[in-house]
Amino acid sequence: MFRSIVENAPIGVLIIDSSDEVIFCNLMALSILLMHDETIVGRKILDILPEISILEKLPIQNKSYNGDAEIISILSADGNENYCEVQLSRPAGAHDNIKHIVTLTDVTRRVRALQAVQGQEHRWDLALQGSQIGVFESDLRTGTGFASQTWFELLGISKAKERDSDAEWHARVHPDDLALVVSSDAQCIEGLSEKSEASFRMMVQDGTWHWMKSILRVTERDGTGKAVRLLGTMVDITEQKRVDELKDDFVATVSHELRTPLAAVYGALRLLSESMSMSASEKTKKLFGMAYRNTSRLIQVVDELLDFQKLKTGHFSVEMSRVDIVDIVNQVGIDNELYAKKYEVTLIVDTPKKSIFLNADPLRLKQVLTNLVSNSAKFSFPNGSVIIRIELEKSNCMISIIDNGHGISSDFSKRIFIPFSQQADHLTRNSGGSGLGLAISKSLIELMSGEIGYHSEPNVETTFWVKIPVMS
Template sequence: MCTEHHDAEAMFQSIVDNSPFGVWVVDQDGLVVFSNRSAEALLLHRWTKTTGAQIAELLPALSVSNGGLTITDLKIGDFENIISLPSDDDARYGEVNLSQFKDAEGRPFTIVNVNEITSRVKSWYALRDQEERWNLALEGSQIGVFESDLRTGAGRASDAWYQLLGICDANGKDSDREWRERIHPDDREEVEALDAECIAGRVERSEAKFRMRVGDNDWRWMRSILRVTERDEQGDPVRVLGTMIDTTPLETALALAEARRAGLEVLVSNAPVAMAVMSLDGTFLLLNDPCYSLFGYAAGQLERKNLWQLSGQKTLENLKAEVEALFNGDSSISRVEEKYVRPNGEVIDIAIRISIYRPERVSDSRLIVQMVDITETKRLEALKNDFVATVSHELRTPLASVHGALRLLAGVIGEGAPEQVDKLLGMASRNSERLTQVVNDLLDFQKLTAGHFSVEITQVDAVDIVQQTVVDNEPFANKFSVSVLVDAPEHPVIIHADAQRLKQVLTNLLSNAAKFSDCGTTVDVKAGIDEEAFLISVTNRGRGISPEFGKRLFEPFSQQAEHLTRDREGTGLGLAISKELVENMGGAIGYSSQINVQTTFWVRLPLALPTGASARPRPSGSIEAPSSPTSSSPERNGTTY
């Protein structure tokens, strides 16, 4: 009998030792009194001897409480009693089972049985992550998914499907019942007929559009697609799966687009200028009678033709690239001027304004095109430019002669001339100078508009130019009882510029500052290095520049309101010419103004750096371009002229 008992114990010991599960026997104090080989393997053999160790040291998720063991469960999904196992890299998980027994002497022990289920837990995590991604995708795309069991007539659906119907809590709800109760009565028969065709196998899928009641009284358009996903052994359908989306915005947009199309047809037909609607490839879809007159075709001959290929000419072919750039860019409007050759050989200039209508579907995008024949306008503009150039050139020589003759006459008469004669000679001389300046401005403007404006860039001393220009303009400033204060570096600063043109720009800024300064005030000229550029600013105190006028300040012939400028002479070309000159020298020009306080114009020009050199560090006396109007008085520590 003893032998049989010993054999049974040996067999039991062998079973436990070779069990695939980790087994520990723990006393009431939490000390391990036995462990098998699988238990040591679960611990990655980190303990040479586990007998006598605290179980909490081996498995921290286990602890002793009231003479027994408790488990700190990780609470993963539907798993129970899951703990973390020791690992070198990836997480490992074990399922714990506790059972108690007493030995022959009545001492309590706990058997800790651990089964590693890492692969099962990781599979659960992967499945959960996949479901979360699908749910997020469905919720983000507002696509509701539903499934119907044709044997029971019951249905279930995703949260997104219920949300489309305004249902927040879907617990216990049957999606099939909700669908039948909420579909519009006028749409139900047609949808069920389409679904029946799919269920019977006559069509691969059912696509339907219908109205559903959302909330109490809000009817919204839905679109569903349904397929049979499971059939029984006899081939009868068992399960169907479908999706549903809210298409109300699309239906509303389509209705609005149809209304707009009808209105557009009326608008285009009655427009006084040539107007057309085209597809993105340039094909005419709708055009009015002035289009035929403009392009030289008989009525009805342009439908479905392509704008870029009219009459076999390629004169409008670059419009295709313009439309592509317009469609891919941020702007929705493009204005271009093109030449067009009519079928009879006549060449005309056309001003074309293109805008893009962008619906939800890119394929439905349309070009709205307005066109005007500007051939006569171009001809008149060319005549005007020729006239200005001719008159300016014809006036320059006589004016120079008149001015010279006046100076000679004043010299001959001398200081003994009667006061009246001296006054008349002075007035004639001043007006001849003014006319000369007007002619020079007109000539510069004519070169600007003709694209013949040029500058000769060399390395010049910017400080010297500033100082010279201020001295040259001293008499003009004195006429308005204005003094000029200069704050500039004492050392030369070499820049890339045209010296003569830069003087012209500064002369214009100084003369404007003097003319529009309050009597007895000072014009401040500051010059210095600002980062990698030379910055010049001219500040005067006076009436300032209104925001409205500031928008067109640098446009030709721009002058502020008449009641403000009648007392100040000028052509309104100076700033436009200055802007063109500065930009041709690679610089920038701008201003800031505070009404009835002060106005600052600034010019920034590039420094001339040695080959391979970087910009010099900003010295302590450098200045910055004004970023906003200021009422504070600038520091005056320069020279007054």
């Protein structure tokens, strides 16, 4: 019965005697080795499997794995390479004539699957090296990290073997950037954000500081929801930072250089308008009006560039105070009434009779609301209306600007608050603007601890809203 079980076992079994000859071979061994019984029994094991050498352990040439179990390849009749795991043993109490028992397991599928994964990993490594993207993984249970060769090469480290990427990161990150990155990562680890995205400086191997950008996500949590594994990417953005700084310096310099002469031209035009006689020709008045309007528009663009530059570099501050939003909205309505009429649009102000007080910068809040109202007027259809409405929403005050104009296209909605973004040309060609208004408005409102957003149904109704906490 025992012999029958062994003969039909799902693994191959060979019994080797003291002279290294095969004295028993089961059916599965014949199948794995692609042989017949008469070609195996009585032959030396090294004649059948020349890749192995029968000793106390099983040393195999061209072995894939260390240990008692080794993998060898077997070439089939059709030229395909199959794989077999070979293991040597000699159980206690075995007959003196039995030197070894060799078990054979067909692992062709497993090896080919592993080769496919390794091939894919190699291709990914080549792609990541070509794009200079470093990949890192952190095990929060052990506090250790592993990273790709490219990740280490970004730091100027050529030999990355046995290096802990987490330890390297903590040793090299700039002290002034550490707290910000750790805080961003903690938000992701605790499940408060989908990912952690941060820019920071790291000291590379030559002792210089390089700017890096990383994106990190939680890839595994335990049964309690606690994060246990992180995966992320890192790229070197030093050159991008340098170019951005050059652009910022250029914009700031040009804006400052333009601001003074433009102010002088604008002042001169205003003085001329006051002294211009009623007898001036229509052509003169038309040319003067064109110069006055375009100078005013240029000053607005320059002011927006300067505001944007200050906001981007962190040199902009708001002067917070107790303000009556009802009063500010009424002022915005009065100030923009003529502007709306220019586009044949009626401006409607819908405010409560009682004052509502907010902690905000009155000048900058008025700037934001003026920008939203002027945009709504510009993109409304003739004979349409723009409504400015104040509503209380729990502990917040919501100011809504509603119009029935062109609305926001699906394409523009993805980049509406990105600097220098504008709607399609056919809508904005004659409307002016720098494409900075909404980006500046968003930054200003966030500096005042508020929110800004919108919802739009093109050609039906669009609402931009600003939400700021009400003072208790």
